[in-house]
Amino acid sequence: MAPSVLQNGGFLLAVVGTAALIAATGTSKWSVRDRPGDEEASLYRHKGLWQDCATTFSGFTQCGSLQGSSGAFWAVRALMIIGVLLSVLGAMMSLFSLVLGSLEDSTKARMCLTAGVAIIIAGVCGITGASIYASHILASLKTSTYGGGHEANAQGGTPTYTFGPASFVGLMGGNVLVMAGILKSMAFREIMKAENASHLQFVYKPQLYFRTDAGAEKPSGGNQFQNYV
Secondary structure, eight states: OOOHHHHHHHHHHHHHHHHHHHHHOOOOOSEEEEOOOTTTTTEEEEEEESEEEEEESOOEEEEEOOSOOOHHHHHHHHHHHHHHHHHHHHHHHHHHHHHTTTHHHHHOOOHHHHHHHHHHHHHHHHHHHHHHHHHHHHOOOOOOOOSSSSOOOOOOOOOOOOHHHHHHHHHHHHHHHHHHHHHHHHHHHHHHHHHHHHHHHHOOOOOOOEOOOTTTTTTTTOOOOOOEO
C-alpha cells in the first residue's frame, strides 16, 4: 500500500479517535441511574468522571462534584487525561509530516513512527480507563453505587447505575486510536522501504582511462591504438 494512503488514513483515524476521547472525558454520562420503582422517577441521574448530575424531564440539570471517589476512579481520570494529551500530540505530529513537503523521507518516516507510538499509547490508555470504569459499574450492579455522589433515598435501597454512552464512546475512541497508530507505523515501514529501494537503484560506474603507447606507430588511417588500464 502506498505510504501516502497509510499516512492520510492514520491521520483521519487519529482525529476521529482524539475527538471521541475528548468528548468522553468531558461528558457526564459515563453511567446512568437504573432503579425501577424509584419515587424520583422524574429525575434522570447520570455520572461522569468529574460530576454527578440530575436532570428533570423539563430539561433542568443540576450537577455537583463527585465525593468519595476511590483510587481506581482517580486512575480512570488519569488514564483518560494522558490519552487525550498523547492523542493530540500524535495527531499534530501526523499533520506536520503531511503538510511539510520539504522534509526528507527519513525525517518524515521518524515523525510517522513517533506519532504512531504516541497514538497507540493514547488508545491503550483510553481502552484501559473505559475498561476499569466498566468493571466497577458491573460490580455496582451487585453491591452499591459506584464512585460516590447521590446515595440511597430516605426510604432505603441502594441506587444502581448502568453503562452510559460516554463509556462506549471512550472505548470506541481508544480502539480507533490504536488502529490509527498501526497505520502510521505501517507508513513508516513503507517510507523506509521506498528510500532503501531508491538507494539500491544507484549503480556506480567507474570511469575508464586510456593510455597511448609512446612507441606505437600511427596506422595509415590516422587512428591511434589505445589500451585500457
